[in-house]
Amino acid sequence: MSDFCHSLPRTVQDARTPDNWVKRDPQRLRLTGKHPFNSEARLAPLFDAGFITPAHLHVVRNHGAVPRVDAQKAKDWRIHIHGLVENEVSFSLDDLKDLFPVVTFPVTICCAGNRRREQNIFRKTLGFSWGSAGVSTALWTGVYLSDILDYVKPHRRTAKHVIFEGADDLPQGPYGTSQLLSKARSKDNRMLIAWAMNGLPLEPDHGYPVRIVIPGQIGGRMVKWLTRIEVSPQESQHYLHFKDNKVLPMEVTPERARVDDHWWYDPRYMITELNINSIIAKPDHNEILQIPASSPDSPDEGTYNLRGFAYAGGGRRLGRIEISLDDGLSWELADIDYPEDLFREVIHDDPIYGTIDMTDRDTCFCWCFWTFPVSHSKLSETSVISVRAMDEAMNTQPRDMYTNATGMLNNWWFRVAVHRTETDNGIQLQFEHPAPMETTGGWMERIQKEGQDVLKPRFGPSVSTELSTTPAIVPVKEACMTKPDVSRKITPEELKAQDPEKPWFVVKGEVYDGKDYLKDHPGGADSILLVAGDDATDDFMNIHSMDAKEKLAQPNLISVFPQPRYL
Template sequence: MIQLIPGRTGLCALHKIYWWRPMTWKTPACLGWTTYRSHGTWSHTGNRRRRIMVAAGAGLGVGTILIYGNHHRKAAEPESPASTPGPPFPVFTRQEVAHHDNEANRVWVTYGTNVFDITDFVELHPGGKSKILLAAGGALEPFWALYAMHNQEHVLEILHGYKIGELSPDEPPQPNPEDPYAKDPSRHPALHVNTLKPFNAEPPVELISENYLTPSQLFFKRNHLPVPEVDPAAYRLRVQGASGKTLSLSLQDIKKKFPKHEVTAALQCAGNRRGEMNAIKNTNRLGWNVGAISNARWGGARLRDVLLKAGYKQDDEGHVCFEGLDRDQSGTVYGASIPFKKAMSPEGDVLLAYEMNGEELPRDHGFPLRVVVPGIVGARNVKWLAQITVGPEESQSHWQQKDYKGFSPSVTWDTVDFSRAPAIQDLPIQSAITEPCQNASVSPGELTVKGYAWSGGGREVIRVDVSLDGGKSWKVAKLTGEEQLPGRAWAWKLWQLNTCVPAGTKELNIVCKAVDTSYSVQPDTVKPIWNILGVLNNAWHRVRVFVEEE
């Protein structure tokens, strides 16, 4: 028996068949449980697509075809049981959906309580195949929240045509009361997770250079300890005064008593691109790709103003030490320090930030208050700020004394002397390719190469060179970004090169290197700068891609 939904041109030839794994849903009692296999076959009526469902099982007989044409209605119109032919949709768990996370095994996604198989749409996605596959096996909502153009009737109507089932209500997870990470905030599913506890993750390469200001959900997450829960009404920042008296400031004190200042600044972890160092010799540390860097607009009080309020003078010397509210089970808190001159410089733009991209700081990024030290390694930008002290010595924290330092490739864990290496402050010139991705396939003809570039210490990126042949020849990319003051170029530059793939090319070895106002340039290889901590990798970034046959 074949039930067809009338269309303008009728049923076209069935041109493709993809078998999905069996899926079961409950049918009326007289039929019991029926197993259905659903084809990825389509009939075309004008510009419409209709799903063809082939039922095989008890009660309906093999070969029964049901074509669901209800997506011809407006997507916002609620469905009624009478308007949908055939049995109800099958029910899937989120775990079952997650199983379908690649084209070989079909690409399933959820939206609301519905489940969709979008495998046949992947190649048609206007935003590119790689971006839509980021949602494979999970929910569309976190991605559509970043791209508001999806929230349109015709987009929902297209999606509706790919519906295959309903989502089973999830049982809420039962947190382990003894788990110090149980109350960590939820995170965006697109993030590539390096460790869960503590949470360390970076955005997928395809999304890094999509926005000049990185959305907070996709801003890389670098936590050393559990994320603290802080009551903003009870919060107090303790600042040791020059006279020894402690200044106690509420969040409202900081917002009302000190002028608000804003600065656009990139933060980069010292371990950005450590994965390339691990490929040479494993450092046994987080294997970051190129995403441990992000750019945001920060708002808050100048640290300089707060220190002046606490009685310090412009020409004082020493170090400003910070402690966070994050702590381990032994009570050890995260700490770091910066030179006093950086903290007090009117051009240093060091903030006690309570805003990120015009909104309240998210928990993962230091709510309610954090230090933002533009041009300085991310490890000194202490989050969940609890205390500020000034003294002649650097912070005695482990992360200041026994981590985030650079060494010669010859230094081993048997010979390392942390006291002989200065703590990293400014970072060197850096750039990376974000599009196309490693081992991607590109079409012959026009090619767009994208990426980011940044240098520490306020040095502005003045040029990015790109090579398609491993460094034999070079082209200059176009830079984009905000205008920045000399010596205060805290934000990254995004760059793009529109070029052509030479005829007959089968493979491209794309390389980028950046130059800053000091004419510092990236080294060409990783091996000479390898070190036991896997930090400060700023070698030429290389991506190999394959050219499709014409």
């Protein structure tokens, strides 16, 4: 593990979780409360870090506890490769380094749920909220999966899929998923069995000691803590291979998806490749720009550089990124910087990185960065900044949100609202992102409270006068988590004294008994036990669906707590 990782503290949030041994940056945004650990960086430091993301800022998606692997376990670690192969083997990391060429190259990894908070504002999906920073890029070191498959020799005709399984201990079994064998055997797809990140051993949250990295695909296809590779006639049968990473048809509501299982097993709705997305990082949310008053003798000729990043899937290059200052009526091209291209210009051999050589590769597996200079005068006249990207196949981001039960692959235009205020010294512009994770608010939440339709936003000073003639938008339904006949009061002392094996916890000022959920809770019993005696409002509300919230009160609400947020 890296020196930086060793210098990090063990955080208070992890103290009572199975991850209490893992060192993490306390400034990271936690998306699922205390446990499991799912995190993105704040947008500004992620963007400022540049092309290569430091490990402590890199996106993390964990479904449960991080497997505890020390140096000796890592040395003894084996990846068992079996199934429809001529040569069944178990490789240590040293075996991989000795038998196959070691390579290093950059890959962008993105969670399929990136920007899901925008969908959750419109309607609570089946997933927890991600902001716009659930994406990162690192240098990954390992060996090509295609070389390993050539070594074990899959059976012709019958072998169709390659299944990957990790060491994480989840309620429905370890995390696993699969790839088509035809894609896995192609070196053009650059699938990598990786043990190092940015020149250092993987950190625990990133899969130490070994994981798979699949360029151009969603992060959910990249199994961490890899223990097993199976060549099979059928796709993975792991629970989360089917019950996650799907974009279901728009007509399928979260409630319907929860009860109608057949949607999850239809291969047409499975996500593999990333889609196109682009983000405005500068200006940041709540950033303020002061434009001094101008005069005929000293006109203001200042310029602001709008900046951000974009990415696509499947190795496709982004050919254009466009900016609109009039909500899509007209578009102008931004300048694009492709740092990945610098790696195509050199060949380097290194005892740590192995071979760095992308001179023969035209595919694009990394994010790019864009800049659009705009004059202060023009910026002060707009009420919204929009960005969209287009790849070399002419796929582009849509104007409208594709609402879906999982809230995945959300990639409608990224818009930043601009608020103008006249001051004695000139003009003040304040910028508002759609749904920032760093804080509550954002323009989506604001206009929803104003009665606007968040799927058809209108920007500018004329909006407020138009609202009086616009039909009212039906407010988002709030889950009822209370019962009128409950009046018992529980003191902090009673809450703390309750048997932790029969846990009570507080959500929004109400005390709930969690013992009936310990056996069948989808997130496992640990997720409930670790909040015993605590205020679990953030943990519970950020993750659970409306249906789960309503079920919690029947029959588990036992009292009203006199101090809702005392902890």
